[in-house]
Amino acid sequence: MALIEIENLTRSYLVGGSELQVLKGISLNIEEGEFVAIMGPSGSGKSTLMQLLGLLDRPTSGKFHLLGRDVSRLTDDEGAVLRSKTIGFIFQMFNLLARTSALDNVALPMIYSGAPNREERASDVLKQVGLGDRLDHKPNQLSGGQQQRVAVARSLVNFPKIIFADEPTGNLASDQAEDILRQLKLLNRSGITIIMVTHEPEIAAHAKRVLKIKDGLIVSDELNPEEADAPAGGKGGVAVKASTQSGTVVKFNLETPKLSWAEFGEYGASAMRAMAANKVRSALSMLGILIGVGAVIAMLAIGKGAQKAVEARIASLGSNLVMLIPGSTSIGGVRGGSGSYSRFTLADVKAISRINHASRVEGNVRGGGQVVYKSKNWSTSITGATPLYAKMHASDPYYGRFFTDDEDQHMERVALIGQTVIKNLFPNVKENPVGATIEINHIAFKVIGILPIKGSSGFNDQDDIIIMPLHTAMRRVLGKLYVDNIFIEADGPTTINQVILDIQRLMRRRHHLPDFKDDDFTLRNMADIANALSGTSQTFTLLLGIVAAISLLVGGIGIMNIMLVSVSERTREIGLRKAVGAARRAILSQFLIESAVLSTVGGIIGIILGVTVSIALSTFAGWAAIVAPESIVLAFVFSATVGIVFGFWPARKASLLSPIEALRYE
């Protein structure tokens, strides 16, 4: 059984709608251990034949047995496995991976075949071809002859049975060509079959057998008398011959090996090399993801901060609180007729405080006022309240004291002032406002306490406030006969609805409302307001998140674009990887990993950016921004997913390239 048996092999190409037959029926047997030179003029089909024999291409028709096995109809991946186990290639253009050390270039086929001890084996073969001292050199640090020797080492690394060399000396000076030929002869002596394409007779003269092709047909097939019985037929050759003659069909497992860690390592490294080679381009395409992820993190942090602020604000309003305000605002229904405006009296407050489960009831008035202290003057809001206000509205003074019922009844001129008022009236921080006398609407008041800081919600500054006794405010300052709001605190969350119903019934009765009339007041449950507010802030967070996600999408498209460029730029590299045994899945994984690396690196920088922005916003702009750990995880997973999703199409495109088309790609 011959190593290679072909019969009537043809190969035609479709060029512009018509069929161009390049190989017109080639029949040939090649035994194990031979050194065959294929000669012929340019365009005669030498490379085409070699690519067919090397399983890089499939014949149009004819029989092709390799090691006794029909290989004319292998799938791409079966071809890749068979190539990686039995065949080595040497190309005219060397086809080494750029920016990759000689050692890694040589080890590449072993990664695809899943062979162990790669570094050891690769450095062994590099020593064998005389490059033991050049292991770490990159292709651009090697001469042409040395690069081709690296290619020879690479073809050897998986212990091939056959080495195909397509014009291996075509790009070399004559002394370097001699060297490569010597290497090939040595390999042949060790039992490896060599099939070499050349158009130079001096080169062909080194082969044991010379085939001449013209116009797609073999025109001569001669043994070279000088070489045939030279040392080539020596020990190694004989031994190999013997083993072949005993030959039965050699069995191969053509299943693609599983993805190994070595492959992942190689793909990660290759992704890094590709990114390093195009730093600006990679940085720009990362920028999209970076901004997207940064935006997601910062937006979610701001949204979350806003939500927390709303919750804190609600908590500061007091719990189980019901607010009674004049006028009806029947949501979804018809408003009470015009003029159906009501007012609350102090007697209403007293009546309501007798309702069951209403633990505290407090009526207050509001108005504006001008305050003056020495040369400073400030316009602020005035609240007149009873001492119950302090507990119900979380307003126990931060310094000083609240006024008493007695002071309220006697309309004493005492007041508590908020931080904003203090800032404006007492710019000298050493001066203690408590005890000072200020003028409110031209009436002298004594400051008895400082209110706790509550913060502002944009337009509404809760610290720009003065609180004074209710009766003082009504009679002396604001001139009001009625209270503006009544706050009722239920004694627990479960009784609040009962309290609301009771107040409604009571107020309707006190206002003499007949059944057909709507309420002329509104009862607001603060818990409902709280829920509505936090619902709003959740929607707000969601919207921010969606906007940020869209920018991530745009970033993903940028990555896809760069990956497409990368694939077409590296088509020859893909061809080479396939030639040395990479299956489709391997190429697919490589490019997927590359785009995932691109987008996760962008994502990680984006996370740092987003967190920094959030911290900066909360430190310098005073915004509440809370970075939740889950939003970091989310952003990371999202960016990696973007890389994989948007990298898939380019990666698939790369994986489907046919090896020879890719190798011929200009």
Ligand code: ADP
């Ligand atoms: P050589 O003997 O110089 O190596 P080739 O085997 O590369 O020649 O090519 C043989 C012929 O096949 C040439 O005429 C070339 O134009 C043609 N050919 C090779 N590849 C293709 C292809 N992919 N599509 C069309 N024609 C091709």
Ligand code: MG
């Ligand atoms: Mg050629």
